[in-house]
Amino acid sequence: MFIFNGLKTFSKGGIHPEENKLTTDKPIEKLPVPASVSIPISQHIGAPAVPIVERGEQVKTGQIIAKTGSFVSANIHASVSGKIAKISEEMDSSGYRRTSIMIRADKEEQWAEGVDTSDTLIQEIPFNREEILQKILGGGIVGMGGATFPSHIKLNIPKGKKADVLIINGVECEPYLTSDHRLMLEKTEELIVGIRILMIALNVEKAIIGIENNKKDAIDKVSSIIRDDKTIHVVALKVQYPQGGEKQLIKALIDREVPSGKLPIDVGTVVHNVGTTFAVYEAVLKNKPLIERIVTVTGKQVKNPGNFLVRIGSPVSQLIEAAGGLPDNTGKVVSGGPMMGKALNDLEIPITKGTSGILILDEKEAHRKESKVCIRCTKCVQVCPMGLEPFYLQNQTMRANYEEIESNRILDCIECGSCSYICPSNRELLDYIRLGKATVMNLIRERQKV
Amino acid sequence: MNPTIITTIVSLSALGAVAAIILYLIAKKFHVETDPKIEEVEEVLPATNCGGCGYPGCRAFAEALVASEDISDMHCPVGGNDVMKKVGEILGTEVEEKDPYVAVVKCSGSFEHRKKTNIYEGASNCRIASLLYGGDTGCAYGCVGLGDCVEACDFDAMYMDDNTGLPVVVEDKCVACNACVVACPKDIMELWPKGRKNRRIYVACMNEEKGGIAKKYCSVACTGCEKCVAECRYDAITVNNSLAVIDPEKCKLCRKCVDVCKSDAIHEINFPPARDRIPVDRPDKKLARTKQEEKVREEVVLDNVKKEEIISVNTEKNTNTEQNEKSE
Numbered sequence: 001m002f003i004f005n006g007l008k009t010f011s012k013g014g015i016h017p018e019e020n021k022l023t024t025d026k027p028i029e030k031l032p033v034p035a036s037v038s039i040p041i042s043q044h045i046g047a048p049a050v051p052i053v054e055r056g057e058q059v060k061t062g063q064i065i066a067k068t069g070s071f072v073s074a075n076i077h078a079s080v081s082g083k084i085a086k087i088s089e090e091m092d093s094s095g096y097r098r099t100s101i102m103i104r105a106d107k108e109e110q111w112a113e114g115v116d117t118s119d120t121l122i123q124e125i126p127f128n129r130e131e132i133l134q135k136i137l138g139g140g141i142v143g144m145g146g147a148t149f150p151s152h153i154k155l156n157i158p159k160g161k162k163a164d165v166l167i168i169n170g171v172e173c174e175p176y177l178t179s180d181h182r183l184m185l186e187k188t189e190e191l192i193v194g195i196r197i198l199m200i201a202l203n204v205e206k207a208i209i210g211i212e213n214n215k216k217d218a219i220d221k222v223s224s225i226i227r228d229d230k231t232i233h234v235v236a237l238k239v240q241y242p243q244g245g246e247k248q249l250i251k252a253l254i255d256r257e258v259p260s261g262k263l264p265i266d267v268g269t270v271v272h273n274v275g276t277t278f279a280v281y282e283a284v285l286k287n288k289p290l291i292e293r294i295v296t297v298t299g300k301q302v303k304n305p306g307n308f309l310v311r312i313g314s315p316v317s318q319l320i321e322a323a324g325g326l327p328d329n330t331g332k333v334v335s336g337g338p339m340m341g342k343a344l345n346d347l348e349i350p351i352t353k354g355t356s357g358i359l360i361l362d363e364k365e366a367h368r369k370e371s372k373v374c375i376r377c378t379k380c381v382q383v384c385p386m387g388l389e390p391f392y393l394q395n396q397t398m399r400a401n402y403e404e405i406e407s408n409r410i411l412d413c414i415e416c417g418s419c420s421y422i423c424p425s426n427r428e429l430l431d432y433i434r435l436g437k438a439t440v441m442n443l444i445r446e447r448q449k450v
Numbered sequence: 451m452n453p454t455i456i457t458t459i460v461s462l463s464a465l466g467a468v469a470a471i472i473l474y475l476i477a478k479k480f481h482v483e484t485d486p487k488i489e490e491v492e493e494v495l496p497a498t499n500c501g502g503c504g505y506p507g508c509r510a511f512a513e514a515l516v517a518s519e520d521i522s523d524m525h526c527p528v529g530g531n532d533v534m535k536k537v538g539e540i541l542g543t544e545v546e547e548k549d550p551y552v553a554v555v556k557c558s559g560s561f562e563h564r565k566k567t568n569i570y571e572g573a574s575n576c577r578i579a580s581l582l583y584g585g586d587t588g589c590a591y592g593c594v595g596l597g598d599c600v601e602a603c604d605f606d607a608m609y610m611d612d613n614t615g616l617p618v619v620v621e622d623k624c625v626a627c628n629a630c631v632v633a634c635p636k637d638i639m640e641l642w643p644k645g646r647k648n649r650r651i652y653v654a655c656m657n658e659e660k661g662g663i664a665k666k667y668c669s670v671a672c673t674g675c676e677k678c679v680a681e682c683r684y685d686a687i688t689v690n691n692s693l694a695v696i697d698p699e700k701c702k703l704c705r706k707c708v709d710v711c712k713s714d715a716i717h718e719i720n721f722p723p724a725r726d727r728i729p730v731d732r733p734d735k736k737l738a739r740t741k742q743e744e745k746v747r748e749e750v751v752l753d754n755v756k757k758e759e760i761i762s763v764n765t766e767k768n769t770n771t772e773q774n775e776k777s778e
Contacts, residue, residue: 089659089663091584094583095582095583095584095590096583096584096590097584097590097659097663342582345567345568345583345584345586346567366571367571368571368572371573428572428573428578431572431573431575431578432573432575432578434578434581435575435577435578435581438581
């Protein structure tokens with residue numbers, strides 16, 4: 001089943017959904033600065049940032065407006081220059097109203113001091129490990145593949161552990177999305193410098209970039225630049241979902257298996273997304289914090305799908321407008337890809353650090369088929385990349401048998417949705433597994449309190 | 451008779467006798483001394499195993515009752531005071547009478563008052579839906595409407611009203627076992643004292659957002675205007691986070707707050723329609739409008755009264771005729 005064509009991939013499960021990469025050839029288009037942005041203070045995993053600005057205050061682009069709330073947290077920066085219009089509860093992609101800082105943009109784009117906004121490539125890295133980590137923390141860099149885990153924590157290796165290889169995730173296994181692909185094509189040199197920065201931060205001698213084989217041009221481009229570099233390698237991977245999952249990618253590239261409940265650092269590696277790597281380059285060498293990102297706006301009915309460089313906090317509606325407006329028969333607007341993305345319930349929801357794509361599905365595509373009884377075909381077990389039994393986890397969650405699902409490693413689930421995708425009975429497997437996960441996590445938290 | 455049959459009968463009987471003796475001896479040897487009162491108490495309990503008492507099933511509750519010296523905090527919500535009295539008799543202790551409780555739905559955002567902003571097609575489970583997002587209306591505090599509470603109810607005391615999209619508690623069947631309260635991810639269900647003559651007043655809203663936002667998405671949301679607080683003579687109402695909460699201990703069921711609430715967020719249950727309700731003082735600038743409203747309201751109330759009278763007259767007639775028929 002695996003490695004027939006000599007390409008590496010992970011060993012357990014996996015699926016191959018229709019790729020639908022409609023925007024592969026669309027260059028990154030820089031969108032104009034929006035009239036106002038609404039920046040949620042919680043765009044990352046961990047504690048929300050704490051606002052340090054007040055209403056009516058004048059801020060510059062790139063100025064810090066909310067500081068880390070605790071150890072696991074990230075700074076938030078103003079993505080436009082202007083006045084703080086209000087700090088209020090606004091709907092964000094979580095589907096709930098949460099504290100957001102709204103900035104009304106002025107016409108003159110004033111950047112914070114020390115930010116290099118030019119496109120000139122800087123190759124030299126005059127910083128040591130501590131300085132790099134400080135700059136990454138200061139720049140509010142989080143994992144841009146979707147998990148939005150604060151990057152400085154990933155790079156801050158705990159005592160007694162050591163990384164020997166850095167893995168760069170250029171897989172982009174989600175159908176439709178092409179933001180990482182375009183980044184690898186258009187910002188290749190910067191990306192490589194970013195990798196070197198991360199290598200210094202981690203003190204490793206080797207880095208591997210994993211790219212799926214459906215992005216041959218990106219593989220060629222990256223390989224051509226690092227031809228003379230013996231420390232950075234590019235590996236083409238077989239197209240298989242969910243290869244972009246951290247644990248799957250580690251298995252595919254260096255054949256190490258992260259044990260249940262452990263982190264990649266426990267097997268001597270750290271994984272960073274290409275988007276994060278580019279943001280690290282900008283934060284460290286250009287002093288430019290994470291205030292914009294590339295977002296793919298796509299969908300079969302969309303008039304002008306493309307890859308857009310937008311400011312964090314811009315409303316989704318601005319992006320849809322740029323892509324030719326909302327099609328008439330729209331059924332669902334998804335933030336992220338079709339597999340792991342989440343439907344939005346409002347078009348004014350802001351783009352955050354973790355928004356890799358906006359996918360517009362028509363009514364037929366968006367419709368969820370009726371769930372029928374389980375026919376015990378075990379397809380969900382076969383495709384689960386974590387070796388779990390989704391049908392059993394769902395069943396036991398329905399019966400509130402939480403001890404059983406905990407011992408069946410429900411917390412290992414990466415929520416890739418392969419089980420729900422493959423199920424011939426359209427069972428709501430992932431829905432219930434998410435519920436089970438949340439409940440088990442609450443139970444564990446309560447247990448720890450006691 | 452065939453000797454085979456005889457030997458079979460004899461040997462099997464002998465085997466049975468030996469086994470019986472062994473079992474008897476083992477039972478004697480490993481006999482566990484249990485308080486006979488446990489059996490007695492369990493007999494009295496309703497055997498619904500609902501867990502409303504806080505113990506896993508009636509047997510566990512019986513054991514706990516017998517084991518503990520002071521049972522004043524323990525209560526069987528299903529059996530109520532009658533059962534607890536019997537338990538007290540068995541255990542030889544006095545049991546205080548407790549006010550009966552009933553579940554109330556603290557959301558009044560029906561389809562009519564709370565418009566849907568999107569369509570939810572996922573798993574039909576309130577907790578899954580609320581993990582995903584705030585709900586298919588603009589109100590993230592209100593009822594999700596997928597019926598987790600109805601599913602949790604073992605007593606058939608709840609159903610979803612298809613016209614409003616909200617759960618309804620059947621008062622006579624509800625035993626206040628707490629199952630729906632635990633099941634609801636939005637904490638809409640609450641156990642409320644049944645009250646004098648089964649009457650009760652509570653704020654049927656959980657929305658903690660500021661008045662304007664709350665009102666934007668639901669016309670019957672509590673805005674936290676504190677009018678009810680000012681009106682209440684018994685200090686029974688407090689407003690926290692733009693949400694009024696009535697303390698049932700202090701509430702004297704005077705209904706003043708119901709009148710003053712512009713959002714109709716305060717619900718009164720089992721009260722007769724107000725015939726001679728005194729018009730409530732309102733700020734002068736809105737007097738003109740409110741007078742009109744008052745008029746309309748009074749008309750509606752009058753209408754209701756008339757209807758009820760008509761209905762009651764009809765039922766009286768019916769019963770009369772029935773009785774007549776019977777007597778004939």
